[in-house]
Amino acid sequence: MYSKVKGTNDVLMENAKRLSSIEAFLKRVVGVYGYEEIRVPILSQTELIHRSSGDTSDIVKKETFDFEDRGGRMITLRPEGTAPVIRAVIENKLYTRQLPLKLFYMGDMFRYERPQKGRYREFSQFGVEVVGTNSPYMDAEVILMASTIFKLLQVKKYVVKINTLGDKESRENYKNALKEYFKDKLDSLCEDCKERFNTNPLRILDCKVDANSEILLNAPKIQDYLSEKSKAEFEIVKKYLELMNVPFVVDTKLVRGLDYYTSTVFEVVIDGVDGGQSATICGGGRYDDLIKSLGGPELGCVGFGFGLERLADIVDDNIDIYKKSVLCQLIPIGDDAKVHFVKLLNELRLQGVDSEMDYEAKNLKQHFKAADANNAKFIIIAGDEELKAGTLNVKNKITNEEVTLHEGQLIRYMMQVVGESEESCGCGCHHDGEECCCEDGHDEDCCCHKHE
Ligand code: AMP
Numbered sequence: 533m534y535s536k537v538k539g540t541n542d543v544l545m546e547n548a549k550r551l552s553s554i555e556a557f558l559k560r561v562v563g564v565y566g567y568e569e570i571r572v573p574i575l576s577q578t579e580l581i582h583r584s585s586g587d588t589s590d591i592v593k594k595e596t597f598d599f600e601d602r603g604g605r606m607i608t609l610r611p612e613g614t615a616p617v618i619r620a621v622i623e624n625k626l627y628t629r630q631l632p633l634k635l636f637y638m639g640d641m642f643r644y645e646r647p648q649k650g651r652y653r654e655f656s657q658f659g660v661e662v663v664g665t666n667s668p669y670m671d672a673e674v675i676l677m678a679s680t681i682f683k684l685l686q687v688k689k690y691v692v693k694i695n696t697l698g699d700k701e702s703r704e705n706y707k708n709a710l711k712e713y714f715k716d717k718l719d720s721l722c723e724d725c726k727e728r729f730n731t732n733p734l735r736i737l738d739c740k741v742d743a744n745s746e747i748l749l750n751a752p753k754i755q756d757y758l759s760e761k762s763k764a765e766f767e768i769v770k771k772y773l774e775l776m777n778v779p780f781v782v783d784t785k786l787v788r789g790l791d792y793y794t795s796t797v798f799e800v801v802i803d804g805v806d807g808g809q810s811a812t813i814c815g816g817g818r819y820d821d822l823i824k825s826l827g828g829p830e831l832g833c834v835g836f837g838f839g840l841e842r843l844a845d846i847v848d849d850n851i852d853i854y855k856k857s858v859l860c861q862l863i864p865i866g867d868d869a870k871v872h873f874v875k876l877l878n879e880l881r882l883q884g885v886d887s888e889m890d891y892e893a894k895n896l897k898q899h900f901k902a903a904d905a906n907n908a909k910f911i912i913i914a915g916d917e918e919l920k921a922g923t924l925n926v927k928n929k930i931t932n933e934e935v936t937l938h939e940g941q942l943i944r945y946m947m948q949v950v951g952e953s954e955e956s957c958g959c960g961c962h963h964d965g966e967e968c969c970c971e972d973g974h975d976e977d978c979c980c981h982k983h984e
Contacts, residue, residue, distance in 0.1 A: 539645070539653025541841075550844050550854060551656065555638055557853045558658045558681065558838070565677055567636040567660055572616040574640060578606035584615035584822060586791025588731035590724075595643040597653075609642035613659045614792070614819065614835060615826070621663055622828035631664030631831070638840075650811055650842045658843075659816075661835035663823070668765040671796040671818055671834050672772035678800055678814050678836050679778045685847050687802070690813070692778060694769065694798040695786035697734070697817075698754060698762040703794075706757040707733050717747050737785045753784040762795060769796055792819040796834065802846055813846065814838045860946060861908035862889040863899040865915030872919060876912075876942070885946040887912075903929075910949070912942070 536542060543551060559569070578598050585591045597609040610616050617637055620626070626633055638658045645651050660677070662670055675692065682690045697703055710733040718726050722741040729736065742748050758766070773780050780798075788797045797817035803810045816836025824830045847853075862877055864870040873889055880887040890902035903911055911927040918924060924942055927934045937945055 537653070539647035541652060541654070547844070550847075550849075551840055553853045554685075554840060554844055554847065555658065557685070558638075559636070561681055561684065562636045562660055562677065565634070565673070567634040570617055570620060570635045570637050571639070572610075572613070572620045572637065574610055574642075576608050576610045576616050576619070578608040580615055580619055580826070581608045581611060584618070584790075584792055584826065585611070586732070588727070589735075589791055590789055591643060595645055597642045597644060611641055611643045612790070613637050613639070613641065613657055613837060614661060614790075614822070617659075617661050618663070618822055618826060618828070618833070622823065622826055627664060627823070627829055627831060632670065633663040634660070635663065636660045650839070650845060652841065656840035657837045658840055659835060659837035661833060663833050664831045665834060666820075666832040668768040668796065669772060671765075672769045672776075674816065674834050674836060675769070675773060675780070675796075675798050676776050676778055678798070678816070678838075679780075681814075681838070682800060685843075685853070686851050687846055689803055691801050691803065692773075692780040692798065693783040693786050693801060694773075694780050694796065695783055696754065696758065696762060696766040696769075696795050697787065697793060697797060698758045698795060700794075702754070702758045702762045703734070706752070706754050709752045709757055710734065710736065713752055714747075720745070720747055732791070734787045735789070738787045738789060748785070751785075755784060765795060788815060788817060792822040792825075793817045794820045798836070811842055811846075812839075813842045855907050856905070857907035857909070858886045858888045859908070859950065860885060860887040860910045860912050861899075861903035861906055862887060863896070863903065863911055863913040864889070865896065865913065868916060869914050869919055873912075873914070876939075879943060880946060883943050883947055885943070885950060910946070 578596075581596060582592050587593075591611050596611055599607055601607050617635060621633065621635075636659065639656065640654055641657050642654055644653055647653060660674065662674060675694065679690075679692050698706065711729065714721070714729055714733060714736060718729060721729070721736065722739060725736045725739050725742055728739070736742070737748065737751065739748070770780075770782075783799075786797055786799060787793075788799075795818045798815070799812050800814040801810050801812050814836055816834070818832065818834040820830075820832040823833060860880060862873045862880075864873040877887055877889050888902070888906050888908065890899055893899040893902055900911075909929055911929060912924055913927070914924045918936075922939050923936050924939055925934060925936055926942070926945070
């Protein structure tokens with residue numbers, strides 16, 4: 533008997549379905565905002581990960597899966613998506629295209645962490661990166677998009693936390709102030725924080741062990757060390773979020789665990805999942821120095837990463853994205869109509885109109901039950917009488933409108949519903965050549981001008 537590697541998961545069918553529904557949903561949302569997919573390798577040069585995350589970050593110090601391949605190269609399984617995506621941007625000179633680039637990625641990440649619920653050694657992330665933007669409006673748009681995802685998924689009690697780490701000058705001043713503050717309090721801090729004091733004192737603020745200690749709570753706040761420019765930019769981010777009705781809190785202790793962040797940082801957190809600790813579902817921010825430090829041009833960037841397992845854990849099973857849905861349910865009345873509809877079903881599918889028919893249903897009740905189970909948006913129904921007349925009844929389940937169409941009109945009508953036909957005015961008629969195939973039921977705006 534073999535067992536799975538510690539911290540990894542078999543994603544069984546039901547959960548695989550949930551994850552892929554969430555992935556498809558996320559792709560749709562970011563597609564609306566103009567993001568394009570990029571796929572990058574799981575195997576990374578170790579140097580890339582160490583340099584981008586920072587040699588002193590927890591990820592690099594304790595969590596990366598590093599190994600030497602058979603050719604003696606040091607390889608790391610990617611622990612996050614940003615550095616590999618930015619490497620691809622540089623290597624493929626994507627920055628020579630129209631900027632900003634709006635990229636999204638999805639895939640498995642690997643961190644050698646202590647496994648527990650919502651914390652695995654292999655997990656999936658969905659992330660976006662905007663490359664070539666210096667505008668704080670873009671920071672706010674990225675935060676808005678993350679928050680919209682929670683809203684559309686009907687997640688309750690999520691909190692958007694934002695902060696700014698300021699520009700280089702602000703961060704240097706702040707780091708010095710933190711050093712000054714912590715220097716005679718080191719004995720009260722955990723071992724990791726003692727080290728962070730020397731390597732990156734900002735990270736002390738992120739410490740989970742000392743999180744609620746008086747010392748941390750009274751530490752200097754970044755807001756008091758911000759340059760005028762950083763202050764003004766952060767104000768824009770806040771104003772935009774207010775304008776878009778995105779509820780947020782400013783958390784002055786929020787610094788994020790990776791070295792590459794600059795100015796705006798944010799997290800979306802769910803408080804008290806399973807009555808326990810809060811869980812960070814999404815984290816991101818601006819990283820203006822990363823491209824340059826990896827050998828590319830100087831370009832501002834901003835992005836976020838979602839943990840898909842954590843997101844799936846908090847999304848209600850009953851929401852729409854998990855429900856099966858088809859556009860058309862075909863309901864034949866009688867055996868002749870059934871044979872006829874089998875052909876029609878195939879024609880609809882060939883035209884990309886997703887359609888279903890219950891071959892086993894013995895009566896109308898069972899057909900309608902199948903339509904409900906499939907969440908069909910249109911019911912297409914016909915019996916002997918309609919067959920003789922060459923017509924079909926089409927019912928829109930959302931608006932409750934019903935139309936009778938000639939059979940030849942159906943495909944065009946449905947294709948128009950799926951947005952593939954721009955030719956028709958909505959009357960559903962063919963406009964083959966000069967002749968309009970329909971006989972009646974047109975409004976004045978019919979684009980075929982036959983009914984004016
Ligand atoms: P990060 O790259 O650390 O900013 O993480 C982004 C998101 O990935 C987090 O908010 C989590 O939702 C998810 N995540 C990070 N580490 C893990 C892990 N070990 N297991 C599962 N999800 C994780």
